[in-house]
Amino acid sequence: MAVGVRTQDLRKTYNASPPLAAGGLIARGDAKGGKPPKVQIPALDGLSLEILPGEIFGLLGPNGAGKSTTVGVLTTRVRPSSGQAWIGEHEVWREQALVKRLIGVVPQRPNLDFSLTAREILVFHAAYFGIGSRQRNERADALLEKFKLTERANQMVRGFSGGMMQRLSIARAMMHDPQVLFLDEPSAGLDPQTRILLWEIIREYHQAGRTVLLTTHNMEEADALCQRLAIVDHGHVIAVGTPGELKASIPGGFLLRLRFGKQTAELLQKLQALAGVREVRATDGTGADIYADRGGSLIPQIATVAASSGAELSDVHISEPSLENLFLHHTGRSLRD
């Protein structure tokens, strides 16, 4: 039976920068000379999630949003300051060894055992999970084949490319056939071909009735792969839903990012009055974001309105409904910022 994942009001504050296990991406506040002061960095700020058994769920957010820390808490590597987390019926911090049996983890950065060959990595991993000798050898061969690593099976992983290491990390996480598979930025640094192979494998694993939780800041990936998504920023969830639902929640759907020579309140009012415009937001001194239900056909009117207000339209960028726009709408920041 498939296993779900749940967190309730998770909070985590790091003293100084978060460790590598959680991505280690938040800047460190070192003081000049002497001991760096203890900097309190909030990574999770009341994060609650419910991931249904057997779904592919995505955590989408920019670097430092708390995605990796969430994965760290759910995989016993980060102790939450408060709050609770469950894998199925098991509370992560009370029943660690049991929880570890249910999960497979693909880390953000490769952590392969450099003293072993690719095949040995898989076989020893299965041995840690108490899988019998014949079964673990068969499974290792099957996964090496599936991840196109058979030819390199008996080589030390030290010389592997980033993509190969990533593939082997995923194969390793699948060796003990975990009920819940965690993938932290699985396709970062992969070439497009390998990414598609990876997506296929994730879908196939999911079809076998497994739950998959992945983190990404790649909208395309979230859109293509996830059945439901949570958009995370500053350590809490700002929106949850299917990619379709989330995109539909953007006013209008289209986003026009405009830039003017100068921008006045009068101009913003005129823009708001145009047919099809749902929402106008001023951005810094010279720009405006317009959420509208049409895109390019609005431009001539915008140009006319701008000219009549004495502001020349200097730059236009139109984007269609996307998770990127959704993120921008909720946070005022681009995912890539």
Next chain:
Amino acid sequence: MNWKTFGAMLARDAHVARRNAIQLFMQTFLQPLLFVFIFGKVMVGSGYMPQAYKSLLLPGIIAISMVFTGVWAVAMPLIAEFQWTREIEDRLLAPIDNAWIAIEKVIAGMLQALVAGLVVLPLAWLVLGRGVQISVGTPLTFALILVLVAAFSACGGLALGCSMDQQHIGLMFSMVMTPMIFFGCTYYPWSALNTFPILQKVVLVNPLVYASEGLRAALVPQFTHLPLTAVLVALLFFDVLLLFVGLRQFEKKAVS
């Protein structure tokens, strides 16, 4: 406790040790070999040291060899695995309590330390030939001391390996290991410090003192040495202390 997982992790370490056998061999043998050669053969042969020094020196060399190997075998992989390759994460996600992963490292380190200690005996016999007067009066005491010394070396490696930053490895050896060896009654018996009463008291915080003196008591009882009971109690104390500190530091590293 999950014995299958524990056994598999030991098997992994044994497999890696087998693969690196030659490197490990050099690492373990070369240093005691040179010690025995210079101090036992050259210094005694040239008449700077009396014949008896050969026998007095041997337990000290065994102690150094064990402590160096035990600390190195546990600390170095831990430093690399936690901070650089992060490959320990694979074992941290195995279905077993984190403390057992640390204990597995200690057991593997102890085995290496025991081998490193025991090889000194045939080595010394080879290099020094006759003139080494050792007698294992009570093999059980000798075995017990070896195990206790191996344990404090490996537990010390755990504590150091989980407390040191990668960039401080050199410092660890120059600031911790070197003074420990020179003030560890390895090249001289503790009684030789009678003329330095303060130093004689201070060195008692050094666990290596009990290792050298204990092995002296077990192998060359003809020389004055610390009472066996004191040695056993002290070694046990350091084993427990370093294990406790090591496990705490390990947990700190494993979980953020």
